[in-house]
Amino acid sequence: MVHAHPRFAIPPETRFVLDAYQRRREFGDLRVAANRHRLAAWIVRTERHRFADLGLDPDRTAAAIAAAPPTLGSAIGTVFRCYAERFGKPRWGDKRPGYYQHVDVITRLFPGAQFVHVVRDGRDCVGSLKHQPWYRPDSYAAIATWAEAVDYGDAAADRLGPGSYHRLRFESLIEHPERELAALCAFLGEEYDPAMCEPAAVARVVLPARKTWHDRTLGPVDPAAQGTWRARLDPWEIELCETVLAGRLRANGYEVSGGRRASPSRLARYAATASARRLAHRKRRMTDTVRRLGEPSPAEVPAPPH
Template sequence: MSDTFLGSCDAHGPMQTDAALQAPLFLTGFARSGTTWINRLLRDYFDTGLVNEGQFIVSFGLRLTRYGDLDQKAHRERLLRDLRADPFFSIVRRNYGVEIDWQQVASAQPSFRAITLDILGQIAAQTHKQRIGSKYPVFGRHLDLLNRLFPDCRVVHVVRDGRDCALSHKGVTWGYQNTYSAAVHWQQYIEAARRSSAAMPGRYVEIRYEDLLLHPEQSMRALEHFITGDDSFPVTQRFVQNGMALKTEKVEGWRADMSAASQAIFEGVAGDVLAHCGYPLTGVAHVPSLLERTGYRIHNRVTREGWHLARKVFKRLPERK
């Protein structure tokens, strides 16, 4: 495994302190990195109240200045009104049966941090979990915001070989539609997360998707140590005993399914970051010319906007596979 993992506490290990359980655990990773699977692991094995992607934390956190001083009742009420209208809350109501008590939220301390912690606490309680948290791929681009709002939070960043991410993106209508665009954004994402994580010593960890599939016991031990600090590893033991079937065929799919030309483009754009993440290089790299880069950007934008329009016109448009 390529990273060092640090620790905290857990509901399935030693008795938890209120402070440990109420420090939010945020899960992130570049889209199509396996965060949905890791989300289930954190929910089922680490007793974390993770539901739909908590985009409201970033979207409102970035525009808090619009609401002014939240100590003023009128400003706070306007924030709560806008929060209630956010699609996140209708989704968690429909998918998880979670009904937020907004009167309780309104009684929280007059800060966005306190309001968010109350919401996450209600979600955890109603889904019968002890630990609070949220999953959202975009968190990785805004770790500085999370660290400012929640200085005690912990972040699990799932990293996957960008070439497999690029292949997976081409299979969904909202994804990056060519290898160059996927490589640029994967590289930028990893670099942004790592840059911001420097301000979170001991509270940020990277775990490779491939390591969880190929070395599940070792990887779960590292994850458990980071989250719980319990070196008797009861969660890992339970995970191993359950014998979960792992889709190891998802590792290095790019070798068979990505053309040599696409492999060279990805390596030419993001080869340094691939290597820093511990992924093998082919040694053949192609750095696209200015003209090629312009063409790839136009193709990606036009194609994604076309799919977006199609989804609006044809409701429930199925994803390509």
């Protein structure tokens, strides 16, 4: 929908933004030309980064990265700027659900970034994840992921403020796309364009054919994409979702069916899963804090075009 706007380019999901940040020390001082060239080659040549999905010439893109200002944010931003130029558009964005855990990293790389948080009924999210060919964790992890995303989103909203954070309810978007997209454009400082309500017109251009799980984008916006959890979740999954997510669901406008409470054994397993994930997140943050000692502060890193 956003890519259909004449001023925005939104690529398919890539895998190099967070990877580059976590491995930034390996590339050394980016004021050294050789280090920038090495970083550029790593971005465009590493298969897991899915650079090929962007439809860009790797050599030209690598040259543009090497010629960019000597900051990691500028190097990464150059890739997306090249993608936007492919479509003749002045602004770019990026989407990846896992970014909710790394808002601090994104704001460090791109101090002027604006965040759009799409919130969907947690039960539908769990039902969708468990049927995706690429999803390996179990339903306990899927439920914990949605709880985290909502909690992290709430924290980001408080920290970033209304000028940098916009929450968009998925169900409202598919029921009233014009209204919700107009509000989104206002947040982004752009005029709404009716083409945004016709995402199918650009879906085949921007989405790799292998991503069959995005087939809904090839048709009209369909309000029937909500409430599918009733058919996709097992009874115990519904019980667990509504037991552990009830407060978050209601806070985001979703009614709880009022069924049975999840069993103690299911609750104990969920608690262990959620606790392990929280511990992993804390370890990641502590590691990053240590690594950042002596590095330039965000204020010392120039913001690249976005």
